[in-house]
Amino acid sequence: NAGVTQTPKFQVLKTGQSMTLQCAQDMNHEYMSWYRQDPGMGLRLIHYSVGAGITDQGEVPNGYNVSRSTTEDFPLRLLSAAPSQTSVYFCASSYVGAGEKLFFGSGTQLSVL
Amino acid sequence: AQTVTQSQPEMSVQEAETVTLSCTYDTSENNYYLFWYKQPPSRQMILVIRQEAYKQQNATENRFSVNFQKAAKSFSLKISDSQLGDTAMYFCAFMKQAGTALIFGKGTTLSVSS
Numbered sequence: 001n002a003g004v005t006q007t008p009k010f011q012v013l014k015t016g017q018s019m020t021l022q023c024a025q026d027m028n029h030e031y032m033s034w035y036r037q038d039p040g041m042g043l044r045l046i047h048y049s050v051g052a053g054i055t056d057q058g059e060v061p062n063g064y065n066v067s068r069s070t071t072e073d074f075p076l077r078l079l080s081a082a083p084s085q086t087s088v089y090f091c092a093s094s095y096v097g098a099g100e101k102l103f104f105g106s107g108t109q110l111s112v113l
Numbered sequence: 114a115q116t117v118t119q120s121q122p123e124m125s126v127q128e129a130e131t132v133t134l135s136c137t138y139d140t141s142e143n144n145y146y147l148f149w150y151k152q153p154p155s156r157q158m159i160l161v162i163r164q165e166a167y168k169q170q171n172a173t174e175n176r177f178s179v180n181f182q183k184a185a186k187s188f189s190l191k192i193s194d195s196q197l198g199d200t201a202m203y204f205c206a207f208m209k210q211a212g213t214a215l216i217f218g219k220g221t222t223l224s225v226s227s
Contacts, residue, residue: 031214040122045215045216094213
């Protein structure tokens with residue numbers, strides 16, 4: 001059981017480049033979410049999804065797009081990377097009845113130069 | 114909107130001693146969940162302890178326990194018999210009942226020394 005898998009673990013981008021952070025879970029969880037972690041700021045919610053085809057914005061959604069075409073996958077897209085998006089990104093999943101426990105991926109460290 | 118405040122950016126403790134990390138939160142919800150997560154240098158997010166707001170009894174997990182004061186909206190974490198492996202960033206977090214995402218505090222860096 002792999003749990004929540006994030007790829008890549010590290011990435012360096014140039015300003016203006018686009019890329020997709022991948023997140024996959026094999027636990028059939030309905031809920032998935034993306035957070036960014038910045039020094040001194042804790043983790044902040046970017047986007048979340050309550051099921052396939054349903055997404056919504058979190059606290060800091062600007063500059064990021066998401067889609068949820070399958071239960072398993074919840075990719076995060078940066079259409080035009082900016083230095084302000086340098087951060088560590090975490091994906092998490094959960095299910096109804098989990099007691100609101102989130103299962104986290106191992107994170108992606110992204111640097112935008 | 115819910116907010117979570119951790120007022121101690123850094124704390125230090127000697128091995129075998131007890132340390133308490135503070136957390137306050139603001140919400141108009143009556144039913145919700147509170148969590149403490151540990152993040153060691155490996156970056157992994159590890160659930161330490163969880164409290165359901167409708168339960169008056171404070172949660173405990175081995176050396177970790179909480180002091181949950183619902184009226185005061187306070188949720189502190191006590192670590193007893195501190196170990197070197199407890200060195201990490203600790204985050205307090207809130208989730209509404211049947212919620213889907215967490216609201217985190219800014220974290221407390223805990224250093225345990227020998």
